[in-house]
């Protein structure tokens with residue numbers, strides 16, 4: 530089987546530190562990988578390169594065998610690569626549903642279809658068995674609830690690759 534993702538000789542340098550030194554990573558369709566390493570090993574940097582947040586100084590990324598360059602996270606998202614970050618990236622004064630559909634709101638005749646946004650959010654929340662009101666503003670949620678919204682947002686997209694960068698560190702066992 531050919532690789533879905535192939536990262537070749539990825540090097541990333543920050544001022545004074547080489548975070549990644551010719552790292553290779555391959556992902557076949559259907560595979561689940563775990564990146565294991567101590568703090569500062571470069572795990573987040575590697576997945577940030579794959580999700581378009583950091584640019585690699587050298588090396589290549591191939592998607593389905595085709596060389597790709599992601600200039601930002603949206604580029605990666607449009608290619609089906611989505612990431613749940615360790616730190617939260619949600620907007621406090623927007624509702625759960627607004628956050629989940631931020632930047633990809635369904636539009637009918639030039640108008641945002643709010644009914645669909647709230648119905649779809651209801652469905653996603655039910656499916657993931659998280660007990661949160663789609664209409665509540667993010668700032669009223671606990672850190673664990675916010676993190677679950679972040680996860681719901683990610684898994685509800687049309688993804689080929691979903692990256693979890695330690696997003697469960699703030700969750701309880703339940």
Ligand SMILES: Nc1ncnc2c1ncn2[C@@H]1O[C@H](COP(=O)(O)OP(=O)(O)O)[C@@H](O)[C@H]1O
Nearest residue numbers: 543546548566567568569570571572573574575
């Ligand atoms: N934006 C940045 N600017 C400068 N240095 C960074 C930045 N991001 C990560 N680093 C450095 O790169 C190295 C790898 O960090 P990181 O990828 O966050 O590791 P991990 O996720 O495995 O803990 C560390 O030395 C870290 O300090």
Ligand SMILES: [Mg+2]
Nearest residue numbers: 572573574615
């Ligand atoms: Mg990290």
